[in-house]
Structures are given as structure tokens and as C-alpha cells.
Amino acid sequence: xxxxxxxxxxxxxxCALAIGTFGPITKWMSxxxxxxPVVPQETASSEMEVRSLVxxxxxxxxxxxxxxxxxxxxxxxxxxxxxxxxxxxxxxxxAKALTxxxxxxxxxxxxxxxxxxxxxxxxxxxxxxxxxxxxxxxxLKRYPNDxxxxxxxxxxxxxxxxxxxxxxxxxxxxxxxxxxxxxxxxENPNQPELLLLIAKHGLYLKDYGSIVENLSQRxxxxxxxxxxxxxxxxxxxxxxxxxxxxxxxxxTPTPRNLYRKARGLWLDGKIPAARIAxxxxxxxxxxxxxxxxxGLIRLSRLSDPQEALxxxxxxxxxxxxxxxxxxxxxxxxxxxxxxxxxxxxxxQLLLQKYSNSDAxxxxxxxxxxxxxxxxxxxxxxxxxRDITNNNPDSELAPEAGFWIGKWxxxxxxxxxxxxxxxxxxxxxxxxxxxWRSAVFLGWSVGDFTxxxxxxxxxxxxxxxxxxxxxxxxxxxxYQLGQDRSAWKLWQVEFKNIMKPSVSEQFxxxxxxxxxxxxxxGLWMISSLRKRExxxxxxxxxxxxxxxxxxxxxxPFPYLETIVKWSGERQINSVLVTALIxxxxxxxxxxxxxxxxxxxxxxMPETGDWIAxxxxxxxxxxxxxxxxIKLGTWYLDHTHDEYKNNSMLAVASYNAGPGxxxxxxxxxxxxxxxxxxxxxxxxxxRGYVKxxxxxxxxxxxxxxxxxxxxxxxxxxxxxxxxxxx
Numbered sequence: 152x153x154x155x156x157x158x159x160x161x162x163x164x165x166c167a168l169a170i171g172t173f174g175p176i177t178k179w180m181s182x183x184x185x186x187x188p189v190v191p192q193e194t195a196s197s198e199m200e201v202r203s204l205v206x207x208x209x210x211x212x213x214x215x216x217x218x219x220x221x222x223x224x225x226x227x228x229x230x231x232x233x234x235x236x237x238x239x240x241x242x243x244x245x246a247k248a249l250t251x252x253x254x255x256x257x258x259x260x261x262x263x264x265x266x267x268x269x270x271x272x273x274x275x276x277x278x279x280x281x282x283x284x285x286x287x288x289x290x291l292k293r294y295p296n297d298x299x300x301x302x303x304x305x306x307x308x309x310x311x312x313x314x315x316x317x318x319x320x321x322x323x324x325x326x327x328x329x330x331x332x333x334x335x336x337x338e339n340p341n342q343p344e345l346l347l348l349i350a351k352h353g354l355y356l357k358d359y360g361s362i363v364e365n366l367s368q369r370x371x372x373x374x375x376x377x378x379x380x381x382x383x384x385x386x387x388x389x390x391x392x393x394x395x396x397x398x399x400x401x402x403t404p405t406p407r408n409l410y411r412k413a414r415g416l417w418l419d420g421k422i423p424a425a426r427i428a429x430x431x432x433x434x435x436x437x438x439x440x441x442x443x444x445x446g447l448i449r450l451s452r453l454s455d456p457q458e459a460l461x462x463x464x465x466x467x468x469x470x471x472x473x474x475x476x477x478x479x480x481x482x483x484x485x486x487x488x489x490x491x492x493x494x495x496x497x498x499q500l501l502l503q504k505y506s507n508s509d510a511x512x513x514x515x516x517x518x519x520x521x522x523x524x525x526x527x528x529x530x531x532x533x534x535x536r537d538i539t540n541n542n543p544d545s546e547l548a549p550e551a552g553f554w555i556g557k558w559x560x561x562x563x564x565x566x567x568x569x570x571x572x573x574x575x576x577x578x579x580x581x582x583x584x585x586w587r588s589a590v591f592l593g594w595s596v597g598d599f600t601x602x603x604x605x606x607x608x609x610x611x612x613x614x615x616x617x618x619x620x621x622x623x624x625x626x627x628x629y630q631l632g633q634d635r636s637a638w639k640l641w642q643v644e645f646k647n648i649m650k651p652s653v654s655e656q657f658x659x660x661x662x663x664x665x666x667x668x669x670x671x672g673l674w675m676i677s678s679l680r681k682r683e684x685x686x687x688x689x690x691x692x693x694x695x696x697x698x699x700x701x702x703x704x705x706p707f708p709y710l711e712t713i714v715k716w717s718g719e720r721q722i723n724s725v726l727v728t729a730l731i732x733x734x735x736x737x738x739x740x741x742x743x744x745x746x747x748x749x750x751x752x753x754m755p756e757t758g759d760w761i762a763x764x765x766x767x768x769x770x771x772x773x774x775x776x777x778x779i780k781l782g783t784w785y786l787d788h789t790h791d792e793y794k795n796n797s798m799l800a801v802a803s804y805n806a807g808p809g810x811x812x813x814x815x816x817x818x819x820x821x822x823x824x825x826x827x828x829x830x831x832x833x834x835x836r837g838y839v840k841x842x843x844x845x846x847x848x849x850x851x852x853x854x855x856x857x858x859x860x861x862x863x864x865x866x867x868x869x870x871x872x873x874x875x
Contacts, residue, residue, distance in 0.1 A: 201230040203613040205632030209238035220251065229259035234631055236269060245277035261627050264290060264299040265636065271303070298643040301325035324352040324642050343370040351381050352642065355668065360389055367398065376403045384649055387411060393419030396428075404435065406442035413446065417453070426453045433462075437469075444470035448477060456484050475501055475508035482514075512542035516551060528558045539574070549579035553588055557824060560591075577865050581701075583840040586847035587824065594857070596850060597723070599798040599823050603790055605723050609853035611707055616699035618661055619654035620645075634665030653679060653690040661703060669706070669736040676704055701852045705845070708737040709750065709775050716779045720787040726797060727783060729845035730804070733838065740773045748772035751782025761785055798823055801842050806835040 200219060204212040216238070219231035232251045239248040252270045256263035271286035287303040294300055301318050305327035308314030315331045322328050329352055332345040346366040353359055363385050366374075374382070383398030396415030402408045413428035429450035436443050447466040451459035459480075466477040478501040485494035498514060505511055519534035535558070538551040556571030572588035579585050589596045597605045618626050618637075621644050628637040641662045647655055656675055663672030679691045694700050707728065717724035734752040735741050747754050749772045753761075758772050761781045770777040786800065792808055793799035803811045810832070818829045830836040851861060 200227055201234060202615070202630055205234070205615075205630075206613065209242065213238065224258065226259075229255065230631060233259060233262060233266065233269075236273070237633070240269060240273055240276060243276065245273045248273045249277070261623050264294040264297040265624070265628070267293070268299050268302055271306075296321075298322055298325055298640050301327045301643070302639075305331060319348065322643055323348055324645075326639050326642055329353045329356070340365075343373065346370070347374075347378060347381070350378075350385055354385055354388055359385065360391060364394075367394075371401075374401075376401065380408060383408070383411065387415070392416075393421070396421075400428075404431075406432065406436045406439040409435065410442035410446050414449065417449070422453055426450065429453065433465075440470060440472065444473040448473060448480065451477075451480060456488060459484055475505035475510035478505070479510040479514055506541050509542065509545050509547075512538050512545035512547045512551075515542070516547045519551070519554070523554075523558065528562055532558050539578075543578065549575060549582035549584040552578065553584035553824075556588065556591060573864070573867070576861075577867065580851065580861060580865065581844075581848060583844035583847065585851075586843060589847075594860070596847065596857070600796050602726055602797040602846070603723055603795050603800075604721070607723070607725050607850050607854055608856075609725065609849065610855055611853060612698065612702055614699060616661055616697070616703045618658040619694070620652070620658040629661065629665065634662075638662045638666045653682065653687050653694070657694060664703060664706065667738075669708070670738050670741065673704060673736055676700070698852070701848065705732070705848050705852055706737065709739075709779070712776055712779050716776075716783040719780075720783045722783060722787055722790070725849050726842075726846050727779075727786065729849060730786065730801065730842050731779075731782075732845045733841045739775050739778065749778035749782075750775060751778055751785075753778060753781050753785070757781075757785065796823075798827065798839060798843070802830065802835055802839050805838045806830075806832055810835070 201216070204215055213235065216231045216235040219228060220235055222228050222231075232255055236248040236251040236255075239245075239251070249270065252266055252273065256266040259266065267286060267290045271283045271290065274280075274283035274286055284307065287307055290303045291300055291307075301322035302325075304314045304318035304322075308316075308318060308331065315335075318325065318328045318331055329349060332348050332353075336342060336345050343366060346362060349356065349359070350363050350366055353362070356362065363382055367382060379398050380402035383395050383402055386392070386395035386398055392415040396412045396419060399408045399412035399415065409428065409432040413425050413432055416422075416425035416428055429446050432446045433443050433450060444466060447462045447470070451462040451466075454462060463477040463481045463484075467474045467481070470477075478497055482494045482497040482501070485491075485497060501508075501514060502511055515534045515538050519531045519538075522528070522530035522534065532555055535551040535555045538545060538548055539555065542548055552571055552575035556568040556575065559565070559568035559571060569592070572591050575582075575588040576585045576592065586596060590598050597607075615630055615632075618629055621637075621641055625637050625640045625644065628634075628640065641658065645651075645655060645659060648659075651659060656679060660672045660675030663669075663675060665672075679694070682688055682691055709731075710728075713727050713731070714724050717727045731737060731750050735750045737750060739750050740748075741752075742748050743752060745754070748758075753772050755772065758770070758781050761784050762768070762770055765780075765784060767777075767780070770781070772778050772781070786804055789800040789803040789808065790797065792803060793811070799811055799815075802814075814826070814830060818826055820826055827836060827839055830839065850857065852858070
């Protein structure tokens with residue numbers, strides 16, 4: 152069996168794009184595995200001409216760039232010259248590159264410093280070290296405060312150490328300065344100031360954890376409270392919560408630092424210590440609305456019932472934003488104590504005073520499910536309808552809207568069911584339940600039993616998302632596909648890393664994805680939905696209206712390899728892409744805590760077993776081709792086990808065939824939607840929904856025909872279903 156998926160905080164939201172047409176999976180495969188179903192979209196706009204070429208390999212775009220570079224002076228021509236020169240340098244053709252770069256910084260000032268840097272690289276490539284050095288020194292004179300200067304300082308500092316000192320002093324967060332620090336630490340590891348520099352700015356390094364651990368262990372007694380906060384933040388970002396808690400305990404005792412100390416201890420399994428830490432927070436900062444209010448809720452869950460009620464009452468009386476959650480928790484404790492009347496009164500207070508809260512939605516959904524299980528579909532429908540009316544932004548609202556339709560169907564009210572499905576599809580188009588609603592509306596999107604054999608037509612757009620923060624140079628580099636260069640600039644420009652604005656967080660996500668850090672990049676973008684500040688929410692809602700937002704969240708890395716092995720196994724390639732996104736976020740070398748490895752998170756023992764079946768002798772689970780070859784074989788195997796029911800196959804991929812077989816015996820399979828909700832493993836239940844949500848979003852975003860259909864559907868302005 153394969154591993155359980157890496158736990159990620161990924162959740163997606165709405166967009167006005169959708170899905171498309173289908174044909175037999177062998178249709179496009181008959182053209183050969185070199186014919187992928189996703190192709191760059193051509194554009195006739197001269198302004199976008201160069202940008203539409205950035206995703207192509209250098210050899211595939213060279214002729215078009217050369218033609219554009221010969222045109223009349225324009226921004227498009229400047230972009231073509233820059234991009235072509237960069238390609239030529241990478242191909243070892245220095246003379247041609249120098250011709251293209253000649254005078255370009257005057258014509259293309261937004262990238263002037265980068266152009267001079269490239270010219271120096273071209274001279275070096277041509278063997279003219281003197282001109283290369285002179286060019287880089289000229290860069291330092293003309294652009295002394297430009298972050299690109301750090302790259303020149305790095306190169307020149309190999310001969311003159313004072314240049315390295317200047318790079319660290321002037322551009323401490325630039326990746327080249329981090330590289331200088333690492334190099335000097337190899338020569339002399341007893342330099343705590345360099346370790347601290349890396350702790351502050353080198354979070355992206357693979358060995359970041361060991362570097363910070365070295366700093367903490369060897370020089371902890373000399374560190375300041377602000378240094379400990381930096382170290383704690385680094386541990387927190389790396390999800391090493393136990394060490395983060397220790398570091399936060401040595402930082403300045405702010406509400407946020409004390410909260411993270413307590414939460415880190417809890418996540419590390421140190422419950423008594425966590426309880427004490429939460430008590431320190433609520434006693435030292437009793438009025439803090441953000442951290443103390445949540446700390447009271449957390450503390451109540453670590454306390455005995457009587458103490459818990461005291462903490463919850465304090466939250467209810469002092470913090471209106473937390474009162475609904477506290478009331479719901481209080482009602483549960485009272486139920487367990489047998490105080491049914493008090494529990495009922497508490498729930499009524501929640502529904503009356505905080506009817507629009509997420510806690511009220513959770514209570515309504517609990518009542519709805521209990522009623523449905525008891526066969527009282529009218530009560531179930533009423534509670535679900537109250538969610539769509541009073542709590543439309545709740546995470547439970549898409550599910551409630553869908554089940555309004557299901558329950559209406561079950562009592563023969565087909566028109567009301569149709570309205571409910573139409574509403575869910577329009578109001579929550581990004582959700583798993585939008586896909587399920589589309590199925591019930593008869594859209595050609597594939598059901599659990601038909602998804603495997605479909606071959607969706609999808610078209611990948613060439614336009615990239617626009618970074619919302621950063622310099623004009625950064626934005627220009629990113630739009631030209633110069634992701635590494637843009638990322639380097641961003642490391643210098645991104646100052647507010649511990650508490651970024653919405654635009655900064657979105658930009659940071661784009662930069663991370665650009666250099667292959669999909670795990671954190673996708674999380675940075677998707678977690679914008681968690682913003683609670685009204686202004687932040689408004690800004691986020693505006694961003695997610697852009698198609699490029701969704702394209703950034705649902706990329707197509709390793710497309711040709713996925714297509715090749717999906718075709719070999721006769722499995723829908725979009726389903727495979729959706730599963731890979733959930734398993735690894737397209738990180739080919741990632742490993743889980745239990746050893747599952749690579750894009751499809753194959754366990755080593757499972758990989759060995761599959762390799763014997765297909766007579767594969769030499770392979771690596773970190774190799775993209777090998778991993779997808781093995782993973783798709785196993786996904787084909789799980790499909791065969793369950794007669795091509797993709798829901799059961801995906802569940803088996805995650806939890807193992809033994810578990811799925813047991814669930815089928817226990818729960819039966821009369822209703823697949825009910826079966827999904829009965830899966831007893833929280834992880835697998837969420838996994839199944841996430842994989843098919845991914846599948847739906849890839850189709851929704853990239854299929855032109857259903858995209859148009861979805862736009863028409865959204866324009867209909869469906870209202871919440873009000874009656875069965």
C-alpha cells in the first residue's frame with residue numbers, strides 16, 4: 152500500500168471557469184505519448200507575444216524570439232532580446248548573446264542592472280575575464296543599491312574577500328549572501344553571526360533545521376530575545392513545533408509568542424506543559440482579542456470539565472468573535488455532564504445570538520446529519536437550508552447545499568433538488584460538492600464509475616499571474632519566466648515575512664512555486680482564504696476573481712510524464728494529476744514521516760513489490776519517471792480491485808485495500824456519497840474529497856467548453872433553495 156498523504160492546509164475557493172468535453176482515453180493516446188492533452192494557448196497580441204513563449208524550451212522558442220528581436224524598437228523587442236540572450240548564454244553562445252545585449256539597458260531600463268549582469272556572464276563565457284570583471288565592477292558603480300549588485304559582489308569576492316563583506320552587510324537576505332555565509336562557515340564554523348544570518352534569511356535551505364539547531368545549542372546563552380523569536384519562527388515554519396515552543400519561551404513574551412509556545416507544546420504531545428503555557432498567556436494578556444481569545448478555547452480543551460466551563464465563560468463574556476465557538480464547546484461539555492436542559496439552552500443562545508457564525512453552522516449540520524440518519528429528511532433539509540441562508544461562507548455550506556438536493560431527490564421533489572444542485576454549483580464552484588452537483592445535473596464531468604476512462608480536453612493558458620507586491624523589475628522577470636531571478640529579488644524585497652500583507656503573501660506563493668517549492672507556495676496562496684480581517688478578506692476576494700489565481704493553484708508540472716504513464720495504464724491523466732497534487736504537491740523528492748517518497752508518495756516496500764510485477768530492476772522513487780510509472784501501476788491495480796470505481800480506488804490508494812474492503816462490508820454501497828461520509832479514517836475521507844476536488848478544478852479551469860458553460864451558469868445568479 153502507499154502512504155497516507157502529507158497533511159497540508161490547502162483549501163480552494165471560487166472562480167468563473169469550469170469543465171469540458173470527454174472522449175475515450177485512447178483517443179489522444181493514439182497520437183503517441185508525445186502528444187499531451189494540455190498545450191500552450193497561442194495569442195495574436197504583439198504585447199503578449201514574448202510572454203506566451205516563456206514556458207517553451209529554449210530550442211522551441213529560439214526562431215520566434217529571433218524574429219521578434221529583428222523588429223522595430225518596442226518593449227516586445229526588448230523582451231525578446233533579453234530572453235534570447237539569456238538562452239544563448241545557457242547554451243554557451245557568448246558572441247551572439249553580447250550582440251543582443253549591446254545597448255539593451257538603455258532601451259530596457261526596468262531590467263538594466265540584470266542586463267549588465269548578463270553581459271558580464273557572456274564575457275566570462277567567452278573567456279574574456281578582464282572584460283567580465285570590468286563589467287561587474289561597472290555594475291557596482293552604476294547600480295550600487297540594486298539587489299543584483301549582490302551577485303556581482305559574490306563573483307568578485309572570490310578574489311577580493313572585502314566584496315563578500317560588503318554583500319553580507321548591504322544585502323543580508325540575498326541568496327548569494329546566504330551562500331557566502333555557508334561558504335565561510337565551512338572554513339570556520341565558530342561564527343554565530345553567520346548562523347543567525349541564515350536563521351533569519353535562509354529558510355529555503357534544505358539543511359536549515361540543522362543550521363538553526365547548531366545555533367541554538369552552541370550559542371543559545373548569547374542570543375537575544377529577538378534572536379530567539381527569529382529561531383522560533385523558523386522552527387514553526389518548518390513545522391518543528393516542539394523546538395519552536397522552546398524557542399518561543401525564550402523570546403519576548405508577546406501574546407503571539409506565548410500562544411505559539413503553548414500550541415507548539417500541545418502539538419508536540421506535551422499536554423501538561425501546554426496547559427501551563429496557555430494559562431500564562433491568558434493571565435499575562437487577558438484582553439488580547441487575537442491570541443488570548445483563541446488560547447482560552449484551546450485551554451478549555453486541555454482542562455477538566457469544571458475548569459473548562461470557567462475558561463469558556465470567560466471567552467463568551469470577553470471576546471464576541473470567539474463566543475460562538477465557546478458556546479458550542481460549552482454545550483458539548485454540558486451534554487457529557489448530563490445537564491441536558493443547560494446544554495439545550497446554550498445551543499439556543501448560540502443560534503439566536505450568533506446565528507451567522509461558523510459554530511452555528513456546525514451545530515446546524517450536526518442536527519441535520521442526526522435527523523437524516525433517523526430518517527427525518529424534513530428536519531435535515533430545514534437545518535441544511537438554514538446553513539445556506541445564514542452561514543453561506545461556512546466551510547460546511549457547500550456540503551449542506553449539495554445534501555439539500557440529495558434529500559429532496561430521496562423524497563421525490565426533483566425540481567427542488569435541481570435548484571439545490573444549481574445553487575451549490577454557482578455559489579461554491581471550486582468545491583468537491585460543486586462537482587457532485589454537476590454530476591447530478593447531468594454535466595459531462597464524469598462520475599465515480601466513469602472517471603477512469605475519460606480523456607478530458609484541457610487547454611493551458613499562457614498568461615501568468617501578476618505578482619501584487621515587489622518591484623517592477625521583479626514583476627517583469629516573473630512575466631518573462633525568469634523565476635529564479637525574480638525569486639532572488641524577492642528574498643531582498645520581502646521584508647514583512649512574519650506577518651505579510653495579502654499582496655505579499657500571494658506574491659511569495661508565486662515566487663516559491665516558480666522555483667519548484669510547490670509545497671509551501673501552494674499553501675501560501677491557498678491559505679489566504681483564512682484571513683479574518685475584513686480589509687484582507689476583501690483584497691483576497693478580488694484576487695481570486697482572476698483566472699490566473701486558479702491557474703497558479705492548479706499547475707501542470709511533469710505533464711508529459713504523467714500523460715505517458717496514464718496512457719500506458721489507461722487512466723484519466725487529469726485524475727492522476729489530481730492525485731499527485733494531493734499526495735506531494737508535485738515535489739519529486741519529498742518524503743513523509745513513514746518513508747513514502749516522491750510525487751505519488753510510494754512506500755519503498757510497495758515500490759519493490761510493484762517493480763517485481765513489472766520487471767523493473769533499477770529505479771529510484773525520487774526519479775519522476777520511475778515514481779509515476781510505479782504509482783500509476785498501483786492506481787491501476789486499485790481500480791482493478793474495485794471494478795473501476797475511482798472513489799474506492801483512490802480510497803484504497805490512501806488507506807489500503809484491507810481497510811476499504813472492511814468499510815464495504817460494514818456500510819454497504821447503496822449510496823456512494825453516503826459511503827464517503829462514513830469512511831471512519833478522517834484522513835482518508837478528506838483525501839478522497841480533496842483528490843476529486845482537485846480533479847474538478849483542473850477540469851473547471853482548463854476545459855474551454857465547460858468553462859463557458861460555467862460562466863453562463865454563474866450569470867444566472869442562483870439563489871439559496873428555500874423549499875422542498
